[in-house]
Amino acid sequence: MAATNADADRDVDVEADIDAEPPAKTHDRLRKCVDLLEGVYGLPKSRGSGPVDLLVQTILSQNTTSANTHRAFENLKRKYPDYQTLLDAPDEEVARQIRCGGLANIKTKRIKEALEKIRARGVREEWEVVVKGAERDEMARKAGKTGMINLDFLKDADPKEARDYLLTLPGVGPKTAAVVLLFAFKMPLLPVDTHVNRLSRRLGFVPEEASIDEAERILEEITPQDKYCSFHVNLIRHGRAVCKARSPSCDECVLRGICPYPDRAGQKG
Ligand code: SF4
Incomplete structure (x- = not known):
């Protein structure tokens, strides 16, 4: 150049x-x-990805190239139509899909633990503190019996509180939290x-x-x-x-x- x-x-x-x-x-x-x-x-x-996709992509990107991250993410999306299906799949099977990005076993564990924690939060009352009224009811309806594996409840949260919440998820450090909040919600x-x-x-x-x-x-x-x-x-x-x-x-x-x-x-x- x-x-x-x-x-x-x-x-x-x-x-x-x-x-x-x-x-x-x-x-x-x-x-x-x-x-x-x-x-x-x-x-x-614009990446056009939702916050959970961004979270998974950023975990996949640890210690590998962007080409390998992209390949691993595409494999996951092809194999699992939604994140509940990924959560239900055996660890070894998930790890096989992301082997091209390295550290497959560790990343599988981190991704599944993070998704499980997001899902569990979706079925707990605790999230009512950030999502209120009709919006909460609509999100609960969409979540159905499987709980809620999305991070849309962070959309209107205070950026610092949203960041603190993401930092409680396994495998999520300050960089990952900031990537998700900046690119999904344009938070500063x-x-x-x-x-x-x-x-x-x-x-x-x-x-x-x-x-x-x-x-x-x-x-x-x-x-x-x-x-x-x-x-x-x-x-x-x-x-x-x-x-x-x-x-x-x-x-x-x-x-x-x-x-x-x-x-x-x-x-x-
Ligand atoms: S940005 Fe990097 S490559 Fe460019 S002048 Fe500075 S040190 Fe050199």
Whole structure:
């Protein structure tokens, strides 16, 4: 990928000491970063997946490529017409469907435990605290005798409470919770996966010493909310294609003009 805009972007001043950069400049660089990445990768398409599908996909994506995640998810959807059927199937059979994504036994266990917990919640009165009146009755009707394996009750919940609920599910960490809530319900949460974490530090948006939780908070603070999806998806694409973990291709990078990493790493401009 040629850095056609890189030289022109030199006009965005990158502070020699990025730690001393005024917040307004960090905001400018981040907005520039979003624009540049959209110029290369475009705006992310809507995934069109429901929240439970997103949850299952994100568990499947742990420690594997997106191609393998997609294959494993397609296998599950082909084999099981609904999540209750998946829950009723033997573990070994489910694991066979997702073998291509690795860690099949662990992921099967996590997926089934998470689905079971969601189902159990659907048949408990507890969920009445977030879903009320006619909507609750309609959801209970749809749930029928099998309980409710959906997360639609989170739609109007407070984002923090929704996140806390998802974090109680087995196999669900902060990144998975944020992915589900951002992409299914457009809640203002910014998932920090391994690529977002690495690139946002190299780009000087997050201090090296910050924890993942702190990184998430900082990025949510400095990224315009309507750009959370774009920033998240395109940073991942860029991390896979150009700013790789071991060997970032800074000379070919469209972000070079706004990134302090090459200078820090002693590369010539
Ligand atoms: S470290 Fe290099 S490859 Fe990564 S964003 Fe900065 S300039 Fe681009």
